[in-house]
Amino acid sequence: MTLIDALLQGILMGLLFALVALGLNIIWGVMDIVNFAHGEFLMIGMYTTYWTSLLLDIDPLLTLPVAALVGIMLGVASYYGLIRYLLRGPAIAQLFGTFGLMLFLRYLAQFLFGIDYRIIQKGILIGKSLSIGPFIFDWTKLSAGILSLLAFLFVYWFLNRTKTGKALKATSINKEAASYMGIKTDKMNAIAWAIGGGTVGIAGGLLANFYYVYPTVGLLFCMIAFACVALGGFGSIKGVFFAGLLVGILEMVFPVFGSLVNSDFLGSHFKFTVVYLTYFIIVVFRPQGLFGWKN
Amino acid sequence: MEKLKDALDFRDFSRAEQIGLIIFSIFLFIFPWLGSGSFVKAVMIQFLLFSLFGMGWNTIGGYGGQVELGKAQYVGIGAYTVALTMVWWKIPFWVSMPMGVLLAVGYSFMIGYPLFRLKGHYFAIATICTSLVLQDIFANWKLVGAAKGIELPIHDHPDFLYMQFKSDTYYYYFIMVLFYVALFYMNWFRRSKLGYQLRMIKDDEDAAESLGIDIRWCKIKAYTIASAFVAVGGGFMAVYNLYIDPASVMDLDLSIKIALMAMLGGAGSLWGPIIGAAFLVPLDRFLGSWLGGHKGLIGLDFMIYSMLIMVVSAYQPRGIWGIIEQFRRKGS
DSSP states (O other), X not given: OHHHHHHHHHHHHHHHHHHHHXXXXXXXXXXXXXXXXXXXXXXXXXXXXXXXXXXXXXOGGGGHHHHHHHHHHHHHHHIIIIIHHHTTSOHHHHHHHHHHHHHHHHHHXXXXXXXXXXXXOOOSSTTOEEEETTEEEEHHHHHHHHHHHHHHHHHHHHHHHSHHHHHHHHHHHOHHHHHHTTOOHHHHHXXXXXXXXXXXXHHHHHHTTTSOBOGGGHHHHHHHHHHHHHHXXXXXXXXXXXXXXXXXXXXXXXXXXXXXXXXXXXSGGGHHHHHHHHHHHHHHHOTTTTTOOOO | OHHHHHHTOOTTSOHHHHHHHHHHHHHHHHGGGGOOOHHHHHHHHHHHHHHHHHHHHIIIIIISOOOOOOTHHHHHHHHHHHHHHHHHHOOOHHHHHHHHHHHHHHHHXXXXXXXXXXXXXHHHHHHHHHHHHHHHHHHHOGGGTGGGOEEOOOOSSOBTTTTBOSSHHHHHHHHHHXXXXXXXXXXXXXXXXXXHHHHHHHHOHHHHXXXXXXXXXXXXXXXHHHHHHHHHHHXXXXXXXXXXXXXXXXXXXXHHHHHHHHHHHHTTSSSHHHHHHHHHHHHHHHHXXXXXXXXXXXXXXXXXXXXXXXXXXXXXXXXXXXXXXXXXHHHO
């Protein structure tokens, strides 16, 4: 029973992870840049939801558009303010540049809001749970899972059905060929960053409903997102979805197995260690990921 | 003997650099007698330590061009070996430090072999992953003190075998000796066969491979050398701080700092890591103590720090040394 329970909880978390990883994957696919600040974008999304819901006294779920907007602006601002300049340099400069952005955003949050752990107290979903048969779901997690899925499907639709989305895909497949067809790479890059920031902003808003908000929350989710992207395949949208689910299930189911054996090394402290190890094994033995086509 | 001569040979540098090195060496040597406070002395020790780390990182990250962001795990291995063997079996520092280095070398071989199937971003993230896994293990392993860490036993009398001194001056001279060993080694390394091979790999892997260079083996060798350097520094950290925990010797921030200093100073040049450390360590410490004291200014020091990183990586990826060289070329 606990195993099935963990599985269901894992799927809900996995949907959220998939949304977090989606933006990272699009940026990675389009520009071949790793955004280390991705987790910090999530953190900003969380703080946005926290503060808007607290200061305007509205339900956290209603703040999602604000979180998305802040995410989009953050993405676009990072692209025009920093990433464009980094593109001229070598790969090492790109890595460190986004790393600098990550540190900057993290300590900016620490400077503005302090190092306290905050959690949203008020909201129509908070503290309520839904029981279906023997299973109990927190409404916050359930809504996070469902809304993540919807957001993910929307982006998927956008990429496959709209003209801009197709242009974005074309750029990620072959930048030069796409630019010969009249697709402006610069604009596509900015759009990729906007989508990346927007989706992760929404994910942050959803996460803030049931997770503590603090300045260093980003690193963990950034690493999870890296693992999802590696697992799913770099640049593959379908892949990152299933990878997110897999990682979510893994991190929920592993502690259940761990609790059966009494050991220092199988407890729930290690649920994310398993994720890191999975990343390592996947990239070493199958660098293109489970669904990937870019090598 | 020939190698030693090479290591001490700085003739291919410009006159200005040679004079700079001499002045810098004299300054380092007389520094403890300048009557500075204990805080400044601690900053200097930190500076030498991070120069040592940075020079190690420079082998793989600078000359080899592989972005390595997991050096903290080797700091941890070095530090934990020294601390644990001292607590459990009272093994002197002079035995346990080489043991730590050997362990780090062995571990880096083990990890480096699969790791160097990867390139670029994938490699960088994988190094972070391995480092985080090791940190998680040490933070939960009760035998090694888990997240609480280990305190080293403090001796009543100064003890050379266990590297316990009353005054920071002794630590200062010890780390200075290590610094010079590293500097001379790096001076030899940059003109060694491996050094040239690595630079070739950095420029063009395919071309290097077509000339018969075993790319993966070269990278593993450089990675191992880097790990050994860093493990020595880790051992020093254990005896100097007398307390270690996973958060202080294995944290990702430490890995980042190591790589960052080398890159900010100028990766792939002999002086780069030293310049980077000379720039960032005092900035970090003085800003930290100056701003940290003011309540409400937490994090401002790191904000300045990270803005510097962004500006340097956007405008001069070759770091401070790159800027200096640019000016020199314009001048001549």
